[in-house]
Amino acid sequence: MKEELDASGQHQVFGDFVELPEGRKASPSNWVYKIKRDGAGNVQRFKARLVCGGNHQIKGIDYQATYALTAHLGHVTLALAITIKYDLEIHQMDVCMAFLGVDLEEEINMHLPQGYLCWLQTGRLTKTSRKMVLRLRKSLYGLNQSSHIWYGTFEDSVISIGFMASRVDRGLFVLHNNDQDIVAAVVLYVDDRLIIANQGLIGQIMDQMEKRFRMHDLGSVSFYLGMNIECIGSITRLIYIGTATFGRSWRSSAWTSPGQLPHQWQ
DSSP: OHHHHHHHHHTTOEEEEEEOOTTOOOBOEEEEEEEEEOTTSOEEEEEEEEEEOGGGOOBTTTBSOOOOOOOOHHHHHHHHHHHHHTTOEEEEEEETTGGGGSEEEEEEEEOOOTTHHHHHTOOSOOTTGGGEEEEEEEOOTTOTTHHHHHHHHHHHHHHHTTOEEOSSOTTEEEEEOTTSOEEEEEEEETTEEEEEEOHHHHHHHHHHHTTTSOEEEEEEOSEETTEEEEEEOSSEEEEEEEETTTEEEEEEEEEOOOOOBOGGGO
């Protein structure tokens, strides 16, 4: 919980500690606890997530749009096949606290989360402070608009470094060279990203993205969206996709053939 509050403080999510304006309602705050596991089911970490009760928001007052684009699952599996066919690398990146870095346009008030005053080291609630709420500066998990404004922020960021959104899937971004060949692609599924390119270019792309977002480089993809992914071989490369429960369930193979990404992704 302290780690989550520290991250919220670093991202300046919390604004002023104010008295709730007359006629306005504050959204509740809750803690959600989760056990993060790897593809084999082993415990990786225990996670606490601070969420705001978006079910108390009123459309047109507290939020406008909610729709957020994510890559089609079929294009995720296509990305894996393209990686094998064109002898490319595919890295997985996890954005740290993705929704916390995005500015809010609406005025959102939230009741104090459990442990907040201890984190501030200010003691217990007084009769006056019981009437006080937190005004949010930036988005928080649970808000209806969080996914929408996160996608807009990410889209602006990758376009600024030369990518463009694919016409066939707005969760897929492609990078062209001077000959208009596609040389790299980024697949976005909420806050999980796959970067597809040769090794040198992947490093350059990650350096550019880390200027805007705090990220964890998870290395070559091995577990993504509930799928176990295994690449084997050097001359003839194979890719296996399965689940921790059912094992290997699908296989695709292709000869390695260095080249550009397919024009169909444009």
